[in-house]
Amino acid sequence: MGTVLFQNVSKTFPGVRSVRALDDVSLQIGEGDFVALLGPSGCGKSTLLNLLAGFDRLSDGALLFDGRPVTRPGPDRGVVFQEAALFPWLDVWNNVIFGPKVQGVPKSEYEPRARELLRLVGLDAFAEALPVQLSGGMRQRVGIARALVMNPRALLMDEPFGALDAQTRLSMQQLLLDVWETLGTTVLFVTHDIDEAILLSDRICVMSARPGRIVRTIPITLPRPRSIASLTSPAFVAYKADILAEMNVVHH
Amino acid sequence: MSVTMEPAAPTDTRAPAAPAYDAPSGTAGAASGRPRGATLRRPTRLAGRVLLGLALPVIVLAAWQLAGRGGSLFGGVLPTPDRVWAAWWTWAFGAQGLGLNPYSGTWLANVLYSAERVAKGFGCAILIGVPAGIAIGWNRIAAGALDPTVQILRPIPITAWLPFSIAVFGIGPGGAIFLIALGAFYPIVVNTSQGARDVDRMLIRAALMMGAGPFTILRRVVLPAALPSVFTGLRIGLGIGWTAVIVAEMVAVKSGLGYVLWDAYYVGRMDVVIADMITIGLLGFLSDRLVLAIEHWALAWRRLQSHHA
Ligand SMILES: Nc1ncnc2c1ncn2[C@@H]1O[C@H](COP(=O)(O)OP(=O)(O)O)[C@@H](O)[C@H]1O
Numbered sequence: 167m168g169t170v171l172f173q174n175v176s177k178t179f180p181g182v183r184s185v186r187a188l189d190d191v192s193l194q195i196g197e198g199d200f201v202a203l204l205g206p207s208g209c210g211k212s213t214l215l216n217l218l219a220g221f222d223r224l225s226d227g228a229l230l231f232d233g234r235p236v237t238r239p240g241p242d243r244g245v246v247f248q249e250a251a252l253f254p255w256l257d258v259w260n261n262v263i264f265g266p267k268v269q270g271v272p273k274s275e276y277e278p279r280a281r282e283l284l285r286l287v288g289l290d291a292f293a294e295a296l297p298v299q300l301s302g303g304m305r306q307r308v309g310i311a312r313a314l315v316m317n318p319r320a321l322l323m324d325e326p327f328g329a330l331d332a333q334t335r336l337s338m339q340q341l342l343l344d345v346w347e348t349l350g351t352t353v354l355f356v357t358h359d360i361d362e363a364i365l366l367s368d369r370i371c372v373m374s375a376r377p378g379r380i381v382r383t384i385p386i387t388l389p390r391p392r393s394i395a396s397l398t399s400p401a402f403v404a405y406k407a408d409i410l411a412e413m414n415v416v417h418h
Numbered sequence: 419m420s421v422t423m424e425p426a427a428p429t430d431t432r433a434p435a436a437p438a439y440d441a442p443s444g445t446a447g448a449a450s451g452r453p454r455g456a457t458l459r460r461p462t463r464l465a466g467r468v469l470l471g472l473a474l475p476v477i478v479l480a481a482w483q484l485a486g487r488g489g490s491l492f493g494g495v496l497p498t499p500d501r502v503w504a505a506w507w508t509w510a511f512g513a514q515g516l517g518l519n520p521y522s523g524t525w526l527a528n529v530l531y532s533a534e535r536v537a538k539g540f541g542c543a544i545l546i547g548v549p550a551g552i553a554i555g556w557n558r559i560a561a562g563a564l565d566p567t568v569q570i571l572r573p574i575p576i577t578a579w580l581p582f583s584i585a586v587f588g589i590g591p592g593g594a595i596f597l598i599a600l601g602a603f604y605p606i607v608v609n610t611s612q613g614a615r616d617v618d619r620m621l622i623r624a625a626l627m628m629g630a631g632p633f634t635i636l637r638r639v640v641l642p643a644a645l646p647s648v649f650t651g652l653r654i655g656l657g658i659g660w661t662a663v664i665v666a667e668m669v670a671v672k673s674g675l676g677y678v679l680w681d682a683y684y685v686g687r688m689d690v691v692i693a694d695m696i697t698i699g700l701l702g703f704l705s706d707r708l709v710l711a712i713e714h715w716a717l718a719w720r721r722l723q724s725h726h727a
């Protein structure tokens with residue numbers, strides 16, 4: 167459960183000057199895989215993720231989640247947004263339980279789970295804080311807890327740490343590694359940060375812009391469990407050199 | 419340092435400036451950030467503000483009082499403040515139904531008549547205006563169906579509806595309530611629809627992702643997000659409501675502050691007219707404060723935001 171299949175997917179945004187954001191993209195993600203989507207700004211990473219999330223319709227091709235065509239958003243695909251997109255009028259606790267609550271899940275079922283997730287992301291002491299009282303990193307942790315509390319079969323993350331300062335970003339990457347290690351959910355992770363992509367994923371799909379295409383897929387076989395200490399290992403540096411070389415080829 | 423593929427890694431301007439660790443930005447800063455002595459200075463500052471605000475009315479009242487001769491100005495047209503005060507006192511606390519003064523002791527009753535009409539009309543305006551505004555701001559079909567009608571009717575001044583209102587509701591409170599509701603409806607519906615239109619698209623997507631249906635999204639996302647605009651509409655609408663009740667009572671109702679206003683003018687009781695005007699002003703002010711207090715309570719999350727952001 168949690169498998170993804172993009173088959174020759176294209177996406178054109180209509181308009182006076184229509185934009186072909188994705189062109190003939192094929193991508194397969196197996197159960198429990200952690201796939202990073204790496205590419206420069208504007209190459210169509212968000213577009214691809216939004217299609218899988220069900221926020222947008224594809225123009226061409228087929229998109230299957232767990233073997234069924236994606237038609238609309240749903241709690242089986244938890245999304246973590248770049249700016250967290252928490253409800254500013256709800257405290258941390260109510261943001262986290264929003265999903266199960268509106269789905270009519272019994273309290274006895276979601277409350278222990280929400281409490282456990284808040285502990286997992288280190289926010290059990292901030293259940294009553296409003297989003298605005300939190301730092302960017304803490305808001306993002308709420309965003310992750312709120313997605314995970316729904317028991318999604320896939321986690322879709324769109325540059326979730328892109329707006330954080332370097333140090334917070336490192337601690338969030340470690341947190342995500344730990345959380346993923348215990349839950350093993352399928353993850354599609356969008357980023358423009360090469361280090362982040364190598365550190366987190368089993369496989370990196372490198373994208374190019376105009377039209378948006380996946381130009382190369384690089385398996386990352388660094389041993390797990392990983393930690394941010396891996397960032398300086400020789401294997402890591404070798405991957406990075408390889409991808410940087412690839413980038414140059416793409417850009418010139 | 420990590421290599422990024424963009425010219426510069428974007429930094430979140432809303433996040434605290436480079437915290438050494440991932441600490442809450444608001445709670446600690448709020449406690450330690452206030453300069454010492456600010457709490458001491460605050461009461462004196464408040465007293466100063468009150469004094470400053472009172473200066474102009476006191477000067478005007480004093481000049482008005484001193485300019486008068488034999489209790490009035492302009493050849494008996496405008497009574498001096500002491501006469502107005504005396505008239506109000508009789509109006510408020512005088513014995514009812516005795517003597518030649520028909521207003522004696524009727525102040526509270528008339529205040530309650532007018533306030534009740536405003537409350538009823540304003541309540542109707544909220545009950546219709548907020549859902550209609552949410553629908554117009556949120557749904558394209560609702561906007562297409564309702565917005566043109568609202569926009570065409572809106573320029574008709576509330577006073578122009580008076581004959582229509584009397585024809586339909588006759589002489590009585592029904593017409594007043596109708597005019598108040600109509601007058602308050604427009605700013606409420608316009609502001610609410612604006613607020614509903616401006617809801618952050620990412621919040622809607624987040625709710626969709628969490629399995630919320632259309633009605634849940636309207637109630638739990640669009641409505642709270644639009645609430646600041648709703649309150650703007652409520653405060654404007656309430657002001658129009660007071661205008662409408664006075665106009666309606668002057669012409670088409672036989673009770674209330676508007677009725678007394680016009681009746682007192684007719685029999686030359688300018689002291690009662692002015693006491694009435696001040697009463698209306700006071701009620702308008704107090705009811706606005708009430709809405710403001712509710713807004714403060716309902717939008718507490720937003721006050722925090724403006725302090726910390
Ligand atoms: N709703 C939209 N309407 C029109 N063009 C869009 C829309 N969303 C994205 N695009 C365009 O599609 C391209 C890919 O955008 P996006 O997927 O957001 O890139 P990335 O996430 O990789 O930065 C860009 O050229 C962008 O301008």
Ligand SMILES: [Mg+2]
Pocket residue numbers: 208211212213324325
């Ligand atoms: Mg993007």
